[in-house]
Amino acid sequence: MLTIGRLAAYAGVTIRTVRHYHQVGLLPEPERDASGYRRYGAGDVVALIKIRTLADAGVPLSEIDGLLRAGPAGFAEAVQRIDARLAGEIARRQTSREQIARLAAGDVASLPPEVIDYLRRLRELGVSERILAGERDGWIIMAARWPDEVVTWIPAKIAQLQDPRLVRLYLLMSEAVDDGAPDDSLLTGIVDLLAALLAEAEWTDPGEDLPFDLLDALADEAGPRAERLRQMMRERGWDGWTRQRRVS
Amino acid sequence: MLTIGRLAAYAGVTIRTVRHYHQVGLLPEPERDASGYRRYGAGDVVALIKIRTLADAGVPLSEIDGLLRAGPAGFAEAVQRIDARLAGEIARRQTSREQIARLAAGDVASLPPEVIDYLRRLRELGVSERILAGERDGWIIMAARWPDEVVTWIPAKIAQLQDPRLVRLYLLMSEAVDDGAPDDSLLTGIVDLLAALLAEAEWTDPGEDLPFDLLDALADEAGPRAERLRQMMRERGWDGWTRQRRVS
DNA sequence: TCGAAGGTTGACGCTGCGTCAGGGTCAAGC
DNA sequence: GCTTGACCCTGACGCAGCGTCAACCTTCGA
Incomplete structure (x- = not known):
């Protein structure tokens, strides 16, 4: 006759495991002796070993009983x-x-390599890390919802970088966000450039169901300076960030 | 501004998941509107996507916060x-x-192939399935505790099967367990044969720390007929099953 | 104005035990 | 007879990561 400890040792499990199997009905509760101790026989050792063999093989406990009877x-x-x-x-x-x-x-939010490459180009152009972080966040949102489409937008984005005015825009904005207190002439320069680029060409609109409002909100969350720029743009008849529209 | 449902949809998770992240402090609780609804911004979408990216990669939630700040x-x-x-x-x-x-x-309790083979030989000799089940249980106990040693005992066991008297003993025992009510002459024959074999040669003793008592108990649990046989053996001066000793 | 759809908190459920709390029991040495 | 240490008992919480009620309030479109 075995105590629960010796039984457990024979099968290579803990006492708690044996009691757990009793609780879930996988191993029947044995007789008790006068003091309330469980007393096991050799058959229990075999039963427990069989159970452990299946459990070690990855069988859920709930299925083991059925398996043993099958x-x-x-x-x-x-x-x-x-x-x-x-x-x-x-x-x-x-x-x-x-x-x-x-x-x-890559970074913490697995972006497709094409996007990573596009961000690398921006960095090489000297764009500020703060701007880059914002760009990356925007791409993260897009890539999460349209993982297959984003890569098709990249060539056009890269082509746009051929325009030195756009590069200059990025650099001016970099200056604005990195400078503690940029003077108004810098902001005015940005707005002028942006308005000129917008007037010249409608941006290619990659799709109607894209969350422009969300991306705009993301830009606005960048801080008061972004809101100030947006306000200045609105005064010139443009609204929105990621898809500017003429207003008024 | 987003409700929890729209935020969850953007990140491709359930509302419950978002609230869980709030609860464990992984995602900060946002502002509430007048009616108590949570209102999220675009930054929360990005944060949630980053969290999910890591979680999907198998990172435990408890480590994600540290990873994002690292x-x-x-x-x-x-x-x-x-x-x-x-x-x-x-x-x-x-x-x-x-x-x-x-x-x-094999069967439900992975035994080494050598043992499986030994049991197959017994079956081919015509040994009863009941006896075989008992044999298998015994080997299961041994293999659980001495998985490497058991295979070394098998050759000797197979060699013993060359003795036609041992085979006959197995078959007589098979008859005894399969027959509903075996007569005493059958039991006497078994005991005679067993005693003769024992008297002739000491069984090779495979080790001192083996749980003979457990195996004996296993045999005894087979039923009253086993106990009867053991009693008859004791009358002839032998005790135990798996390691018989002279008594008196 | 009403119903559907969406939001709120709170709580239990699942797996397979580990671990703690707060005891009783047994065997051995003094 | 007493202590000590090794066992045993029940009961209950904790863990990861949410799913899934329950019971209620809010918002929105027809």
């Missing part, structure tokens, strides 16, 4: 199911590993 | 840790798959 056919079928589940879990973790590998390479 | 070095180190954890989980599940593959082939 015939060869049911057993084989259940084994199939469990193997498929394990395979799925492995696959999920493998994609996770690829994901975090990409995260380690 | 510098490149800390980030890389954390990524290393998480990747190692994922690799471990994958490895565990792969061994699980191998395990259940073996279970599907």
Whole structure:
């Protein structure tokens, strides 16, 4: 006759595990001795080992009882199911590993390499890190919702960078955000340039259902200076950030 | 300004998930409007997407906050840790798959192939399934505790099967357990044969710390007939099942 | 004005035990 | 007979990451 501790030791589990199996009905409660101790027999050792064998193989406890009672056919079928589940879990973790590998390479929010490349170009042009962070946030939102489309927008964005006036705009804005207290002439220069570019060409509109309001809000959240610029633009008849429209 | 539902939709998560992140402090609670609704900004969308990116990559929620605040070095180190954890989980599940593959082939309690082979030989000799089940249970106990040693005992066991008297003993016992009410002459024959074999040669003793008492108990749990046999053996001066000793 | 759709807090459920609290029991040495 | 240490008992919370009620309030469109 065995105590619960010796039983557990034979099967290589903890006492708590044995009691848990009693609780869920996986292992029947044995007789008690006069002092209330559980007393086990050799058959319990075998039963417990069988349970552990299946549990170690990844079978959920809730299915083990059925498996032990199943015939060869049911057993084989259940084994199939469990193997498929394990395979799925492995696959999920493998994609996770690829994901975090990409995260380690890029930044914290896995963007497609094309976007990463576009951001790199901006940085090389001397655009401020603050502006870059805002750009990246915008792309993060877009990439989350349209992961396949964003990469198709990139060539046009890169082509736009050929225009030295746009580059100059970016640099002026960089100066504005990095300078503690930019004078009004800088802001005026930005607005002039922006208005000129807008007047010249309608921006290519990549789609109607895109969350421009959200991206605009993102820009506005950058701080009071952004709002000031927006106000100045509105005075010249333009509204919005990511899709400017003529107003008034 | 976004409601919780729209925020959740942007990030591709459920409302419950967003609230959970608030609860654990992963995402800061936003302002409320007059009616108590949470109002989110675009920055929250970005923050939530970043969180989900890491969570989808298998990062535990408790580590995500630290990761988002970490510098490149800390980030890389954390990524290393998480990747190692994922690799471990994958490895565990792969061994699980191998395990259940073996279970599907053999029986419910993965025994080493040598033992499976030994049991197959017994079955081919015509030994009863009931006896076989008992034998298998015994081997299960042994294999659980001495997985490496059991395979070394098998050759001797197989060699013993060359003795036609031992085979005959097995068959007589099979008859005894399968027959509803075996007559005493059958039991006497078993005891005679067993005593003769014992008298002739000491069984090879595979080790001192083996749980003979447990195996004996296992045999006894087979039912009253086993106890009867043991009693008859004791009358002839032998005790125990798996390691018989002379008594008196 | 009404109903559907969306929001609020609070709480339990799931897996497989680990761990703590607050005891009783057994065997051995003094 | 007493202490000590190793066991055993029940009961209950905790863990990760939400899903899923329940019971109620708000907003919006017809």
